[in-house]
Amino acid sequence: MAVELIRIVSRSSPMALAQVERVRTELAALAPGVRTEVVPVTTSGDRWMGDLGKLGGKGAFTKEVDAALLAGKADLAVHCMKDVPADRPLPAGTVFAAYLRRDDIRDALVDPAGRTLGELPPGTRIGTSSVRRIAQLAATRPELACVPMRGNANRRLEKLAAGEADALLLAVSGLHRVGEQARISQVFGVDEMCPPIGAGVLGLQCREDDTEVIDLVSGLSDPGTFREMEAERMFLHVLQGHCNSPIAGYAKAERDGRLSLWGRVFSPDGKQVLDAHEWAGPLDPATLGTSVAVALLRQGARELIDSIPH
Incomplete structure (x- = not known):
């Protein structure tokens, strides 16, 4: 029996829903006869604004999504690969069927005054909770102050506007996904700010026994990105x-x-x-x-x- 409907589970943030729309658009081009509907969930990672380590780490963003998939409430999960833990295996019974063509992997500075990192005065408060970004900033500009800031890109931009930080570090691809790329004041080369594992990649996760959906969505996979993800996740x-x-x-x-x-x-x-x-x-x-x-x-x-x- 041919697949007629694919239910896509996703985090309910604007960023996650923008990612789902990309998947729906590509699926519609690949298989025009297949309908899609979105099953939004709010994860514990989205609700919790404290230290991720206290919630069990990055898995806080994927646990509820995995559960919906395994319970049969959805057929496909869309994950930002940088949020998927690689220190433990995928939940039993699930598999990544495809990785979409990779977006920009670089980080960007958002400074309302349009300055570059080198132009920011000592003591400037940079909003980020990423230990990767904090370590690299400490290596190059230790006189800047990092202030903890979580939440999706839209939420962080709101916090910046409210004066909780003077500037932000965000992913270029994320800003593009929510239509805020005009806010970028500097894009860092990968030699200046090395990206996280899985940067700019959307992964499509299915139940491993759902061969019909796997066969269909695997047609969306980009071969080069698939190989990059295999190397990065094993690393x-x-x-x-x-x-x-x-x-x-x-x-x-x-x-x-x-x-x-x-x-x-x-x-x-x-x-x-x-x-x-x-x-x-x-x-x-x-x-x-x-x-x-x-x-x-x-x-x-x-x-x-x-x-x-x-």
Whole structure:
């Protein structure tokens, strides 16, 4: 029996719903006869504005979504891959059937006065709760003050307008998704601000026994992005980082089939930076992810990660 309806479960934030609309648009082009409907859920991560570590880390954004999928209330979950933990396996019975073509992986500065990072005076309050961003800021501009700020991009922009911070660090792709890219005052190169694992990638998760939906949505997958995600998620899995670990990195699939992966681990104060970069042939991205992680472990990544409270 052909698939007639796909129920898509998603977090209910404007950002998450914008991501779902991209999936619906691409599905409509791929399979015009298939209807889609959205099943919104509010996750514990969305409700909680404190330290994510106290909620069990990044899984706080995915638990309720996974539950709806496994209970059969939905057929497909849309995840921002940077929010999906890789230190533990996917929930039993689920699989990522596709990764959409990757968006911009870079970070951006949003400063109402339009200044660049180098132009911000000492003591400027930067709104971010990302340990990855905080560590990299501490390494380059330790005289700036980071103030904790969670919530989706729209919510953070509201907090900026309310004076809770002087500037923000946000993902370029996220600002584009909510139509706020005009707010960007500086885009950082990946050498200036290394992105999180899974940056700019939407993953489509299905029940592994739902072969009809898997077969259909796998047609949306971008082959290069799929290989990048396999390498990055294995990298993170081998490192066994937790949500307070300043780990960054990205894989890049070249048009000729070559694949590279850059991985970095920081101390929270940015004073210690471990770095590894390797190329693989056209085969086995997971081996590349393992190899780069092992290179960082040889430099002391395990000790550095385990020394950070979580």
